[in-house]
Amino acid sequence: MTNFTIVYVYAKQIKSRIGMIFLNNVSKQFKLVLTLLVLSVIIVISTFANPQSLLAVSDNNGEGVTKKTLAPGSKYATDLYIIDSGKPGPVVMIVGGVHGSETAGYTAAAKVKNWKIDKGTLLVLPQANRRAIAEHVREISGEGNLNRLFPDSKGETPKHTLASAIWSAVKQYDVDWLMDMHEGIDYAKTSSSVGQSLIYYPNSSTKKIASKIVAGLNKDISRSTRKFCLIDLPVKGSLARAAGQYLGVHSFIFETCDNPSLSVRVKCQLQAAQTLLRNLDMI
Numbered sequence: 001m002t003n004f005t006i007v008y009v010y011a012k013q014i015k016s017r018i019g020m021i022f023l024n025n026v027s028k029q030f031k032l033v034l035t036l037l038v039l040s041v042i043i044v045i046s047t048f049a050n051p052q053s054l055l056a057v058s059d060n061n062g063e064g065v066t067k068k069t070l071a072p073g074s075k076y077a078t079d080l081y082i083i084d085s086g087k088p089g090p091v092v093m094i095v096g097g098v099h100g101s102e103t104a105g106y107t108a109a110a111k112v113k114n115w116k117i118d119k120g121t122l123l124v125l126p127q128a129n130r131r132a133i134a135e136h137v138r139e140i141s142g143e144g145n146l147n148r149l150f151p152d153s154k155g156e157t158p159k160h161t162l163a164s165a166i167w168s169a170v171k172q173y174d175v176d177w178l179m180d181m182h183e184g185i186d187y188a189k190t191s192s193s194v195g196q197s198l199i200y201y202p203n204s205s206t207k208k209i210a211s212k213i214v215a216g217l218n219k220d221i222s223r224s225t226r227k228f229c230l231i232d233l234p235v236k237g238s239l240a241r242a243a244g245q246y247l248g249v250h251s252f253i254f255e256t257c258d259n260p261s262l263s264v265r266v267k268c269q270l271q272a273a274q275t276l277l278r279n280l281d282m283i
């Protein structure tokens with residue numbers, strides 16, 4: 001039962017009881033005012049008793065969702081979910097599992113593929129590197145780091161089957177915004193990790209939403225060394241860099257630190273994706 005169904009049932013019961021006891025002799029206008037007052041109080045109580053109702057993104061029931069296999073028939077085959085609202089709007093692509101050991105990214109992306117949107121199109125590739133995820137390794141031995149196999153010069157095509165299939169999908173669907181979900185090994189930036197960060201391809205509107213994502217997350221983080229930071233250029237050969245530089249996509253990599261529990265990290269990933277979609281009026 002939804003909050004509003006509960007509110008309606010309560011309101012009906014309360015209205016009839018109040019009506020029997022107190023309101024037999026008062027005016028219709030007073031009855032109306034009192035009923036509205038009772039309804040408002042119940043709505044406020046019901047909303048604050050269940051704050052998740054303000055945060056949750058509703059799940060779709062499979063309507064308007066198409067599943068397409070990238071690199072079909074190959075050992076890299078992986079599913080792309082296309083959630084089409086049926087209304088014009090931005091095309092957003094959310095990618096998880098480019099690195100198979102970065103659990104929060106592909107766990108969060110698997111949830112995002114069930115989200116319902118109000119406009120535009122949401123593409124979700126939850127398990128970009130399915131084989132690396134199955135082995136729980138960053139990359140498959142001998143195949144290189146998938147996030148360095150995307151074009152690093154204009155007109156170049158990826159030299160790897162999987163990178164090529166993902167790149168083709170970004171072009172085919174004319175993606176406007178791309179979020180690539182990753183994880184780092186520490187909170188703060190070190191020589192071997194970018195830390196908790198959002199790394200965007202330089203663009204003023206990308207920066208505007210990226211700043212809101214980081215600010216929203218940092219509000220709940222008290223220790224300054226654990227806050228997310230904004231970095232403005234993804235590494236060469238990465239999906240976000242190539243999409244931003246060569247296809248004009250508003251793109252970024254989002255990195256959680258893998259120290260906290262998986263649920264905390266997944267929550268950060270989902271909050272970042274929600275902030276992106278909310279700022280594009282898609283949810």
Ligand SMILES: [Zn+2]
Nearest residue numbers: 099102182183
């Ligand atoms: Zn990564």
